[in-house]
Amino acid sequence: MGKSTDDLLRLADDVSPVRPPRELDMLLTAGERISMALVCMALAGRGVEAASFTGSQAGIITDADHTRAKILEMRPTRIREALDAGLTPVVAGFQGVSTTRDITTLGRGGSDVTAVALAAALGADVCEIYTDVTGVFSADPRVVSKARRLNRVSFDEMMEMAATGGRVLMLRSVEFARRHGVPLHVRSSFTWEPGTWIVEEDATMEDAVVSAVTDDTSEAKITVGGVPDHPGVAARLFRELADRGINLDMIVQNTSENGLTDISFTVAKTDIDDAHRACEAVREELGATKVSADAGIGRVTIVGAGMKSNPGVTALMFETLSNRGINIEMISTSSIRISCVVRADRVEEAVIALHTAFGLDAVSS
Amino acid sequence: MGKSTDDLLRLADDVSPVRPPRELDMLLTAGERISMALVCMALAGRGVEAASFTGSQAGIITDADHTRAKILEMRPTRIREALDAGLTPVVAGFQGVSTTRDITTLGRGGSDVTAVALAAALGADVCEIYTDVTGVFSADPRVVSKARRLNRVSFDEMMEMAATGGRVLMLRSVEFARRHGVPLHVRSSFTWEPGTWIVEEDATMEDAVVSAVTDDTSEAKITVGGVPDHPGVAARLFRELADRGINLDMIVQNTSENGLTDISFTVAKTDIDDAHRACEAVREELGATKVSADAGIGRVTIVGAGMKSNPGVTALMFETLSNRGINIEMISTSSIRISCVVRADRVEEAVIALHTAFGLDAVSS
Numbered sequence: 001m002g003k004s005t006d007d008l009l010r011l012a013d014d015v016s017p018v019r020p021p022r023e024l025d026m027l028l029t030a031g032e033r034i035s036m037a038l039v040c041m042a043l044a045g046r047g048v049e050a051a052s053f054t055g056s057q058a059g060i061i062t063d064a065d066h067t068r069a070k071i072l073e074m075r076p077t078r079i080r081e082a083l084d085a086g087l088t089p090v091v092a093g094f095q096g097v098s099t100t101r102d103i104t105t106l107g108r109g110g111s112d113v114t115a116v117a118l119a120a121a122l123g124a125d126v127c128e129i130y131t132d133v134t135g136v137f138s139a140d141p142r143v144v145s146k147a148r149r150l151n152r153v154s155f156d157e158m159m160e161m162a163a164t165g166g167r168v169l170m171l172r173s174v175e176f177a178r179r180h181g182v183p184l185h186v187r188s189s190f191t192w193e194p195g196t197w198i199v200e201e202d203a204t205m206e207d208a209v210v211s212a213v214t215d216d217t218s219e220a221k222i223t224v225g226g227v228p229d230h231p232g233v234a235a236r237l238f239r240e241l242a243d244r245g246i247n248l249d250m251i252v253q254n255t256s257e258n259g260l261t262d263i264s265f266t267v268a269k270t271d272i273d274d275a276h277r278a279c280e281a282v283r284e285e286l287g288a289t290k291v292s293a294d295a296g297i298g299r300v301t302i303v304g305a306g307m308k309s310n311p312g313v314t315a316l317m318f319e320t321l322s323n324r325g326i327n328i329e330m331i332s333t334s335s336i337r338i339s340c341v342v343r344a345d346r347v348e349e350a351v352i353a354l355h356t357a358f359g360l361d362a363v364s365s
Numbered sequence: 366m367g368k369s370t371d372d373l374l375r376l377a378d379d380v381s382p383v384r385p386p387r388e389l390d391m392l393l394t395a396g397e398r399i400s401m402a403l404v405c406m407a408l409a410g411r412g413v414e415a416a417s418f419t420g421s422q423a424g425i426i427t428d429a430d431h432t433r434a435k436i437l438e439m440r441p442t443r444i445r446e447a448l449d450a451g452l453t454p455v456v457a458g459f460q461g462v463s464t465t466r467d468i469t470t471l472g473r474g475g476s477d478v479t480a481v482a483l484a485a486a487l488g489a490d491v492c493e494i495y496t497d498v499t500g501v502f503s504a505d506p507r508v509v510s511k512a513r514r515l516n517r518v519s520f521d522e523m524m525e526m527a528a529t530g531g532r533v534l535m536l537r538s539v540e541f542a543r544r545h546g547v548p549l550h551v552r553s554s555f556t557w558e559p560g561t562w563i564v565e566e567d568a569t570m571e572d573a574v575v576s577a578v579t580d581d582t583s584e585a586k587i588t589v590g591g592v593p594d595h596p597g598v599a600a601r602l603f604r605e606l607a608d609r610g611i612n613l614d615m616i617v618q619n620t621s622e623n624g625l626t627d628i629s630f631t632v633a634k635t636d637i638d639d640a641h642r643a644c645e646a647v648r649e650e651l652g653a654t655k656v657s658a659d660a661g662i663g664r665v666t667i668v669g670a671g672m673k674s675n676p677g678v679t680a681l682m683f684e685t686l687s688n689r690g691i692n693i694e695m696i697s698t699s700s701i702r703i704s705c706v707v708r709a710d711r712v713e714e715a716v717i718a719l720h721t722a723f724g725l726d727a728v729s730s
Contacts, residue, residue, distance in 0.1 A: 008399065015403045016410030023409070026417050027402035030395040034373065037392035038380045044388070045381030052391050056421075057466065078466070101422065101443070 004031040021066030025095075025105045029055070032092040039090050050088040053078060055095035056103065059121075060114065062096035068107030069096060071176075074121035083122075091118060109170025116173045120180035127182050129169065134188040135195035136161070136168050138360040139213040143351050146361035150211060151194075154201035154305050157211050158184075160337040164301035165216030174198065201305055209313060210304035210358040215351045217298040217344045219249060219266040221330065222275050226289030227263055229256035233286050234263060240282045246271050250299070250332045250339065260289075264330055266341070269295055297329065298347035301339040302354055308335050320357040326350050369396040386431030390460075390470045394420070397457040404455050415453040418443060420460035421468065424486075425479065427461035433472030434461060436541075439486035448487075456483060474535025481538050485545035492547050494534065499553040500560030501526070501533050503725040504578040508716050511726035515576060516559075519566035519670050522576050523549075525702040529666035530581030539563065566670055574678060575669035575723040580716045582663040582709045584614060584631040586695065587640050591654030592628055594621035598651050599628060605647045611636050615664070615697045615704065625654075629695055631706070634660055662694065663712035666704040667719055673700050685722040691715050 008027050012019055036052040043050040055062075059075030082089040093111030098104045106113055112129060119127035136158070139147040153161070155178035162171040168186055177184050177198065187195030227233055234253065241248060251265040267275045272293050279291040300321075307313045317338055321328060326349065330341035342350055355361060373392050377384055401417040408415040420427075424440030447454040458476030463469045471478055477494060484492035501523070504512040518526070520543035527536040533551055542549050542563065552560030592598055599618065606613060616630040632640045637658050644656040665686075672678050682703055686693060691714065695706035707715055720726060 011399070011403055012406055016406040018409040019406050020409050023402040023405040023415075023417055026405075026419075027399055030398045030402075033395045033398065034376070034392055037388040037395075038376055040388040040391075041377055041381040041384050043381075044383040044385050050388075052388055054391075054468070103419070 004034065022102055025066050025103050028105055029092065029095045029103055032094055036090045036092050043088060043090075048088055049086065050090050051082050052090045052092070053082075054092050054103075055114070056097035058089075058091045058118065060096035060117065062098050062104045062106065064098040064100050064102060064104065066098075066102070066104055069098065069104035071096060071106070071113065071117050072099065074117050076118060076121050079118065079122065109172040112170055112173035113176055116176045116180070116182055116184070119182045120176070124182070126185050127177065128185045128187060129173075130187060130189040131168060132189065133168060134191065134193060135186050136166070136198070136212070138211065139351055139355045140165075140167070140215060143215060143348050144213070144355045144361075146355065148360065148362040150196050152197050152199065153211060155198060156201060156336055157303050157305050158198045160301070160303040160334065161212055161214050164299065164303070164337065164339055165214040165218075166212070169198075208304050209306040209310045210302045210360065212303050213351050213354045213358070213360065214301045214303065215298065215347050216301070217347055218269055219297065219299065220269045220272040220275075220293060220295040221264055221266050221297045221341060222272070222279060223262055223264040223292050223294070224279050224283070224286070224288050224290075225262045225292070226260050226287075228287045229259050229261045237263065237279065237282055237286060240278050241275060244274060244278050246275050246278060250330060250341065252330045252332060266297070266299070266330075296344050297341050298344035299339050299341050300347055300350040300354065301337055302358060303337045304358075305336050307337070314338055316357060317354065320353050321350055324349060324353055369399065387467055390431050390468050393470055394457065394460045394468055397459055401455045401457050408453060408455070413453055414451070415455050416447050417455045417457070418447075419457050420479070421462035423454075423456045423483065425461035425482065427463050427469045427471065429463040429465050429467060429469065431463075431467070431469055434463065434469035436461060436471065436478065436482050437464065439482055441483060441486050444483065444487065474537040477535055477538035478541055481541045481545070481547055481549070484547045485541070489547070491550050492542065493550045493552060494538075495552060495554040496533060497554065498533060499556065499558060500551050501531070501563070501577070503576065504716055504720045505530075505532070505580060508580060508713050509578070509720045509726075511720065513725065513727040515561050517562045517564065518576060520563060521566060521701055522668050522670050523563045525666070525668040525699065526577055526579050529664065529668070529702065529704055530579040530583075531577070534563075573669055574671040574675045575667045575725065577668050578716050578719045578723070578725065579666045579668065580663065580712050581666070582712055583634055584662065584664065585634045585637040585640075585658060585660040586629055586631050586662045586706060587637070587644060588627055588629040588657050588659070589644050589648070589651070589653050589655075590627045590657070591625050591652075593652045594624050594626045602628065602644065602647060602651060605643050606640060609639055609643050611640050611643060615695060615706065617695045617697060631662070631664070631695075661709050662706050663709035664704050664706050665712055665715040665719065666702055667723060668702050669723075670701050672702070679703055681722060682719065685718050686715055689714060689718055 040050040040052045058079055061073040062069035062071050079089045093114040094106050096104050116127050135149040136153055137147040137149055141147040158174045162169050162174050184198040249266045254262045276293045283291055326342050326346045328340045332339045405415040405417045423444055426438040427434035427436050444454045458479040459471050461469050481492050500514045501518055502512040502514055506512040523539045527534050527539050549563040614631045618628045619626055641658045648656055691707050691711045693705045697704045
């Protein structure tokens, strides 16, 4: 019913330029309500006794932050009763009820989070996520034709992948699953073949040095140049951005030269103008010399739990890019991830090259 | 969003021939949810702070008879809080939450009933029903061009009108309003002119002998002939019909001749085949000689609180019909109503003639 959500938003546009978030949530939850009632009818038509539950009925208690509520507590009494009665419960994703008893939506990734939270609360063995691909791949198969489906990925790897452009699962649901120890099984809605298991890393797991290469061209880069390298300067800048509700992703500050430094960060492309204005607003106060914005960047990332104990990984990544004349503009790392910002139009080439360099290409049959 | 309900039902048809009533209610309540969120946004766009409430949030507690639930109790705590906070509450009509915490719909007339029940529970001075006509008329203006808007009608009259073909209000909401003493004001959505007040009859009210003429061609007549006039025979027949969920309207039994009688009743045209089969199923047991069905009937009714004290009314009605050669096939009366079943194709003529005969025609200006 994805189309239905757009239709509902169009209806809202027709009636008013003002959309109180509480009413937006009331409106948008109608789509899932329709879907789940239809799913239950389809199941009934096949002789399966099913019962639909709204987020509220399923006991999904959230905060009152409309359109992007967070789950505070799960009280799935009715779901347990339905299971005990032999029914197949069908629960509306993406919605809950706030502590002030208003209907909320969980924002981006909210449907998967609903599933994971229910699995956790019910003590399920596994949370199966059915999607339009057969699992999590070593790279986006649309970019890398030799990408392989991964049988098993650790939560940490999956989180890094989700955070850096992996499109199968949202970071939020993986985080939730990790915190509650819920194994995830990502698989296809259209076939019965096993997909990818996302599980707690354990000692017996054979860590791949690099499991996957991800890419992301949805961000832009902002650079504030000639910033005096004093304590508190960066804090002032990022406070300004936070107050304007702008989410930052990568942040890189170069080593100071002559007491001046550059601070670069990436933001969603949709926030580029807001971020630019925010930096300009504090530029003089910071004593910075200039602010520049660049929408032509992309990011390529390698993720692997085995990277920790393999010192050569960084070198191989940089060599691979350098051999192709791909310039690295920003670098950011964690213990199991290395991300490089490069020109957006070189991202695909970089992903394909890294996928081959780290031995991820599927053996052609 | 009336069209939306049809769309939803079509979606249900697409997925399954089986429609569990609980899921049907989940599906159908989505329409009102969409409407009320949009209404609140439109109000916000005009600077009015509004808040939408589902039936459940508004505290409309019903039985668990899905698709035609009855209101058991009103607990409009949140509506009262919203009013106290200066908000304009917008409540979804037609829906509630059952004692088993499932979402229910109130069935036909359920939206008006919601309004009346809320007005009663909140102790409102009046419940205003906005509709596409300017009020309640002395006859259907599409049939009688000289029909007049009535300023004031008693609950009893309105109930008789609703039961005999008046299309403005459903019997159910009028009954509810009368039982709880909630004055209704039926008026136009498009103008500010006063409409029709429906109020408790009081001693000071000047009763019109006849207030309105209604008509109804939605029913069919079933006659069971040659029924032995023994105690229990009619009971057996009507039990059979009740067990099959067939609602009867008028019931007439003629005086017995030679120990045999005819029983006639009217049912909705959609029930004609079921009713015919039900009668055939018990015909031999009853010792009846034949069952006939007639879909070509219509009913014309005069309603007036002043009829009680005016003995000439019945005579004038029958004379008016007889003068035009309109044959009366069944008669049924209450203290403030006389209904006659006639051929369906004579109904309009009968209504116009009675409207004139009882002095209801508007004075042309």
